[in-house]
Amino acid sequence: MDEMTKKKLLSLSAIQKYGMMLILVLIIIIFSVLSPNFFTYSNFMSMLRQISVIGIIAAGQTLVIIKGGIDLSVGSIVAFAGVVSALTLASTGNTTLAIIAGLLVGALVGCLNGVLISKLKLSPLIVTLASMTLYGGVALVLSDGNPIIVSESGFNFLGQGYVGPIPFPVFLLIAVYLVLFFILRKTIHGQYIYSIGGNEKATKLSGVKVDIHKIIVYTTSGLLAGLAAVILTARLSSASPVAGTGYELDAIAAVILGGTSLFGGRGSVFGTLIGVAILGFLTSGMNLINVSPFYQDIAKGLIILFAVIIDRFINRDK
Amino acid sequence: MDEMTKKKLLSLSAIQKYGMMLILVLIIIIFSVLSPNFFTYSNFMSMLRQISVIGIIAAGQTLVIIKGGIDLSVGSIVAFAGVVSALTLASTGNTTLAIIAGLLVGALVGCLNGVLISKLKLSPLIVTLASMTLYGGVALVLSDGNPIIVSESGFNFLGQGYVGPIPFPVFLLIAVYLVLFFILRKTIHGQYIYSIGGNEKATKLSGVKVDIHKIIVYTTSGLLAGLAAVILTARLSSASPVAGTGYELDAIAAVILGGTSLFGGRGSVFGTLIGVAILGFLTSGMNLINVSPFYQDIAKGLIILFAVIIDRFINRDK
């Protein structure tokens, strides 16, 4: 009997862990019933491609939030890095250089955020809010407020190409999640991200160089926003200085929906991916079945609420 | 000598407490030097009237953040409550009723947020994000996407009138801050807001009905957003279903800039008022001295960073 109880409990905890996954499945089922075009390979690839940009940003945001911080600058980084990448391409014609420039800009901005937050002990919210405003402005100035066209097909492959039957952005999305999963679960750095988020003081008193790990986390978030910028630019064949507006909130929403605590110390990238998928599939599905735009927001708000409430009932004891 | 050290420490802590105030003064001095039109009575009243809407929202947000939560729905409440208030006025012609309707809608939405957050133990970020989406949609549907004109002069007095030489919204702004200051510092409810933010579990173990106080805090935040909506509608002589977009971030930024910790347990409305003033005066001042819009963002980002860094150096030991 003891064995049985154990098994029961195990499977219960599996449901708990994947409560949001159930909701995702529910959403998929409902839309599949409502539209014959939802549950098709092509629609899934299309939806995955759409979530790839936010998904990659949210992956980085997950690390930041587990660490106990927040990064509001990711939206502006998308604009800034996209513009820099497109300008580099325009002036050098070199795809590799353009990609590196985009990634580098993201990583640098992230690194600077990290240095200010850890070394000067400033509030992450204010620092990244300042960055958000600052680099948004820089993107506007650099591009003169106009979108920059990118017609290099090598570059655009990043957003529009395929690896076999899989769109390249989806491929990148999966790669990013695998790498971050590995970092969080298997590396020392990942362990420290959790422990800093759980109790920064105790981690520091354990002789861990907390500052370095914080800086790495913000740099990662910036780098991934840079990658998202490159993908977005390649998808649109152009970089806009106002791209990425509001992405920070979308990403944070996905992270929290995925079960990561805003207070840090717990969470997983897997959960975030589910959160991103829920929000993305919801929008796509509603467009697909042509829900009136006025009512889409209402439906979306209600479904998010419904999802967290259901999840709470599944996880009642926690 | 001991006495002297004490005094020194006291005055030091005064500077620490008002570090952001120094920065505000600095901003005022700089703009006064740069433009003869800045340091005038009429410009100050104009600037104060401009910050009244965000200021009132930020006051409510301060309570929420000290309590350890966050309220993203305030922007949408501004739209929703404004539309309801304007519609009520249009259909009844009764100014008092219209004002009450606006306030009530705000309070109700806030209360619902509070109930979901406290009773179901849901994440404040996700609940208020869902509200933000949901009520934004409701405002659109109610107004059919069009602004609603308000021509009742009694109503518009709220936004455009004067009490002696003071614009009415400024008068309301001051009143709100005095009341909240009193609540936080002098009442039992205020004490509990700090203690819930400091350690919710310990507060609960002391026999405090934590849930009720949480609900009151979110209701207050909603109510004040409703008040802000009424003022905005009266200022604009119309209610727009897309008003208030992004106000939540502005308000949160002001609160954090004002020294309230995102982790709860400490902060003050006085600090928030300074935060609101810094951000508001900055924008007005830059418009006044004709800084190009693209460069305004850059300047704003840099100045926010500068402000928090200076503040950190003044508060080095904390």
Add this chain to the structure above:
Amino acid sequence: ACGSNGAEGQNNEGGDEGSEDITIGYAINTLNNPFFVEVKESAEAAAEELGVNISVVNANGDLSEQISGVEDLVQQQVDVLIVDPVDSEGSLTAINGAVEAGIPVITTGRSIEGADVVTHMGYDEVKNGEIAGEFLAEQLEGQGKVIELQGTLGTDVANNRSEGFNNALSNYPDIEIVSSQSADFDRTEGMNVTENILQSHSEIDGLYAANDEMGLGALQALNSNNLSDVAVVSNDGTGEALNSVIDEELTGTMAVSPKAYGEEAVVVAIDVVNGEEQPEYIELPSEFVSLENVEEFLAEQ
């Protein structure tokens, strides 16, 4: 006498008598859209050429920011104010504030009912929507399936352009609007929303976008679905859109010429300060541009 940036230095170069100390305040609607960026740039260029100061404030599409911006310009004591209203009704208060302070006001783009303005320069967005809709209908020879991409819900332009488009199509019973969604005037959204709609309506013939940004995004989605013969019609006529017309990507755009928009406004504003009479309404040039007339149109600019 105020301001420390470049604008001040410019007034020495201006040769025109009487315009030396003129400061124009320009309360622009938004800069999150290349169209308005071009408006701003052309206005600034015109001001420089004519030797006047110009002070631009941006409302970011928000009514209360517009009021604040106008108030700041009033404090700055500008000589004349150009307002590009965020909303045809909601912006009234902003304008009244300036009028009360004795500053002459010119509105551009949307006209504001009941506002005491010197003149209004603009065009009829409903009509523009109709023209674009009509063109699309003709392209489809009166039948087919189309997608409509609306602008940001709750904004004037979005409402009017959608209204005009729907008016036009109501005369063509054989054209079906299979889906009408908002894409926020944003290119990425335009692409994403189109991709979604294409999943359930892969056989479409036409697409109408309420601005060029969304139209260009939609083109991206259509191309990646190998739907290159869908007629795409949009609004604004930004440089990129015109190039796209030349490349035979975009079928047509209802060009409202941002250049003329900004330049004209500055010229008229100077005239107003110099006391010249102005007509109540100045119609801005607007022209539907398609492959047929795009070269011509560009040459005129």
Add this chain to the structure above:
Amino acid sequence: MDDLLKMRSITKSFGPVEVLKDVDLTLMRGSVHALLGSNGAGKSTLMKILSGNHMSDSGEVYLKGKKISIVDPKSSKENGISIIHQEFNLIPDLTVYENVFLGKEIRKGFLNFINSKKESLKHTQKLIDKYGLDIDAEKPIRELSVGEQQVVEILKAISEDSSILIMDEPTAALSIKESERLFEVVESIKAQGIGIIYISHRLDEIQRICDYVTVMRDGKNIKEGGISEFSNEKIIEYMVGTKMENMFPEKNNIIGEDLLALNHLSNEFINNINISVKKGEILGLFGLIGSGHTKVLDALFGINKIMEGVILINGKEEKISSPSDAKKLGIAYVTENRKEEGLILDLGVTDNIIIPSMKLYASYGVKNQKKIMNAGKYYKEKLSIKLNHLSDPVVNLSGGNQQKVVLSKWLATQPEVILLSEPTRGIDVGARSEIYRILTNLTTEEEKAVLMASSDSEEVLGLSDRILIFFEGKIVAEIKAEEATPEILMEYASGARNAEGVKIDG
């Protein structure tokens, strides 16, 4: 029989683990009832059921013969039950008096909404004076030492009018002086007819103040009765299940050459500290609450800035400006506040243990899961940590077991010098003697040096080779272990005897 409270057949499980099995407890009016048992026996859990933090799975509670139901902290309070929790429940940013009156503020004014802070402060000050405590009522909790925080917890509980007072290890963080004060408080409360349930791992205090004893083991009642039926030896036998030999191991360490020296160390908390430690030596730092003995260790470990003075290790001057510098030099520090400074409460036991020594369990930054698991198992065995799963979050461990996790995590770094502050706070006799044995072995077999700051004179006397006594941030005396007695320690530590004529190490 004048019984005040009866708990009958209480059971409680957390998930699949049953931690209380049909537990009974009877408390008499005006008596002090000791609840004893080794770490993880279920004492705190039983009390948390009484205070409304946990709900029992089955069983009844009777108050003065009437059955009552306790569903939350509020209903427990309404039944006249107040509790000093083992883990602190204070609000760090609020002041002492605000914490003392939390949940029972003195109301006044309009609709009684106004919080009369003046009154709270006045009453708190009265309590402080009444019990002769040395604590600033207007200081925020954040700035108090652990001992001072414990005093606040006690003030909080005794300021309530209740008929039952539960004290879950109230003296764990107190030194002799404050403990004595507490016993006086207990006596006076008892005289008012209030029943007290008293949990402690310090057996001599049990003998001193308790009237009845209940011993638990593994979630079950083992033995109960009047205190006269229990000798210390018997209690230990009931608790542990077997007879125990000496608490302190035989010492035969050979003291080697100089390892660490602090010369003229000063900062805002400590004044001109000179200490030298040799290989294989255990140095005891003794002091009362707030005497600054912990602050010396904080400075040495790079937590607080050093303003003057130097640190020498193996004769070489070293700069230590952060814990990570200290760790690199082979220093480990078992801090006194395990919840805030020692543990990541949401992480598992193994994860906590390996944090400071992670590099030993990884190659190229990638964790070696197997090595890590083995480390977890090893320390669980070595310190007999009682837990269900090595991956259980430490927040669910009993207090004593949490302390063992903190100790393990530093032992895993294989340090040369081990600093400890109140290392056996809240640890049961069995485990305590185990820890003493481990520390002694480290010095005898591995020639390591130990600096232990403690307010427990028995432990300082039993374990140290040499003792330094602190008073107001200064070392006032240095005494060889053989020459010391509890009385001598107290005299110096309370400032009653001054340092003249006492040899200070130079």
